[in-house]
Amino acid sequence: xxxxxxIIAVTGSSGAGTSTVKTTFEWIFRREKIDxxxxxxxxxxxxxxxxMRQKMKEAEAAGNNHFSHFGPESxxxxxxxxxxxxxxxSGKGRSRTYVHDAEESAKYGVPPGTFTEWHDIGEGSDLxxxxxxxxxxxxxxxxxxxxxDLLIGVAPSVNLEWIQKLHRxxxxxxxxxxxxxxxxxxxMPDYVNYICSQFSRTHINFQRVPTVDTSNPFIAxxxxxxxxxxxxxxxxxxxxxxxxxxxxxxxxxxxxxxxxLVLPGGKLPLxxxxxxxxxxxRLMDTKKRAY
Numbered sequence: 001x002x003x004x005x006x007i008i009a010v011t012g013s014s015g016a017g018t019s020t021v022k023t024t025f026e027w028i029f030r031r032e033k034i035d036x037x038x039x040x041x042x043x044x045x046x047x048x049x050x051x052m053r054q055k056m057k058e059a060e061a062a063g064n065n066h067f068s069h070f071g072p073e074s075x076x077x078x079x080x081x082x083x084x085x086x087x088x089x090s091g092k093g094r095s096r097t098y099v100h101d102a103e104e105s106a107k108y109g110v111p112p113g114t115f116t117e118w119h120d121i122g123e124g125s126d127l128x129x130x131x132x133x134x135x136x137x138x139x140x141x142x143x144x145x146x147x148x149d150l151l152i153g154v155a156p157s158v159n160l161e162w163i164q165k166l167h168r169x170x171x172x173x174x175x176x177x178x179x180x181x182x183x184x185x186x187x188m189p190d191y192v193n194y195i196c197s198q199f200s201r202t203h204i205n206f207q208r209v210p211t212v213d214t215s216n217p218f219i220a221x222x223x224x225x226x227x228x229x230x231x232x233x234x235x236x237x238x239x240x241x242x243x244x245x246x247x248x249x250x251x252x253x254x255x256x257x258x259x260x261l262v263l264p265g266g267k268l269p270l271x272x273x274x275x276x277x278x279x280x281x282r283l284m285d286t287k288k289r290a291y
Contacts, residue, residue: 001149002088003290006283007128008036009135009144011202012154013070013161013195021154021206022131024272028280029129037125039083041132042098044076045069049113070190075134077142084128084147092122127283136198145201150279153202157209160224162217177218204275207232208265229265232256233275249274 001007010021022038029036047055052074059067067073083093097116099105105112122128136145136153145151156164162184169175169183199205208231210224235241238259246261247253250271253263263271 001147003286005088005091005122005128006149006287007084007087007130007147008150008152008280008283009130009148010152010154011041011133011135011137011198013133013191020268021152021272022129024269025129025131025276028273028277032277032281032284034280034284035124035126036129037087037093037122037127039095039121039128039130039132040098041080041130041134042100043096043115044080044132044134045098046074046076048098048115066186066189068187068190070133070187070194072139072141072194077134077137077139077144080134080137081142081144081147084130084144087122087128088147091125092120093128094118095121126287133195134198136201137194138197138201139194145198149283151202151204152276153199153205153207155199155205155207157207157214159214159217160208160210160229163214163220163223166217166220167223181218203236205232205234206268206272207234208268211265226266226268227264231263231265231268231271233261233263233271235259246271246274 008025010025012021025036026038028034045052052069055074056067059065069075079094083095086093096118097104097108099108099110099112099114099116101112108116110116130148134144135148136151138145155161165184166177166180169180170177175183208226208229210229212224212228214220214224234257236259243255243261247255250261250263250267253261253267256262261271
């Protein structure tokens with residue numbers, strides 16, 4: 001953690017909504033004229049797309065049926081921690097970009113499924129913003145979470161997350177239901193140990209919970225919409241949070257626990273704006289007073 005060089009991290013698994021949250025943060029940064037050094041978690045995967053496929057084949061051949069994108073074997077936790085530590089001390093660090101598709105390939109000049117070269121980031125920035133899988137990860141060797149000033153978790157309920165993955169992989173990648181289920185099962189140990197555990201370290205969690213029957217996600221015909229969901233917002237430390245103001249700003253919201261708000265599912269962008277803007281401005285005020 002650093003008063004002069006604050007770090008914000010949004011953590012959550014693929015399909016959880018972290019990209020939506022990233023867009024909301026970018027709105028806030030633009031409106032408040034905050035210069036953020038933005039880092040995507042994919043940059044800290046250990047292997048590119050082709051290498052990962054090969055490593056998965058090798059793991060399966062060796063009898064390891066749980067090798068996944070979620071665990072330490074396939075991620076550079078040490079490099080991510082080094083970035084956070086360096087930025088907290090100096091406002092600078094090193095990162096790279098994972099190129100997902102042809103559009104990004106044209107922008108960065110490297111093939112899809114590969115990385116750009118490592119490069120310096122952060123010079124002159126107001127804060128570091130990370131969005132990805134491991135913003136709050138801890139292992140015996142590495143503690144990424146301890147460097148972060150504002151940790152946000154984004155997690156749908158498990159059945160909803162599986163429905164989203166099934167539909168995405170079947171419709172956009174052409175996978176069979178059986179193939180997607182195999183992927184879910186293969187990832188489960190790392191998901192439990194390295195993804196779920198992070199949400200006990202976050203300062204605020206946003207969780208979408210469907211209000212329709214998702215008891216068997218493997219036969220669901222469609223993904224529950226935002227209007228068919230509640231948004232659960234949990235504050236690790238509710239001290240200083242103006243709950244009456246938040247309740248007045250979001251129609252049909254209520255509190256289920258002293259540190260938990262329940263909102264209509266379609267109000268995620270609004271909720272994030274009114275909850276996170278004061279916290280970000282507080283970081284900026286602390287930064288100014290630190291000089």
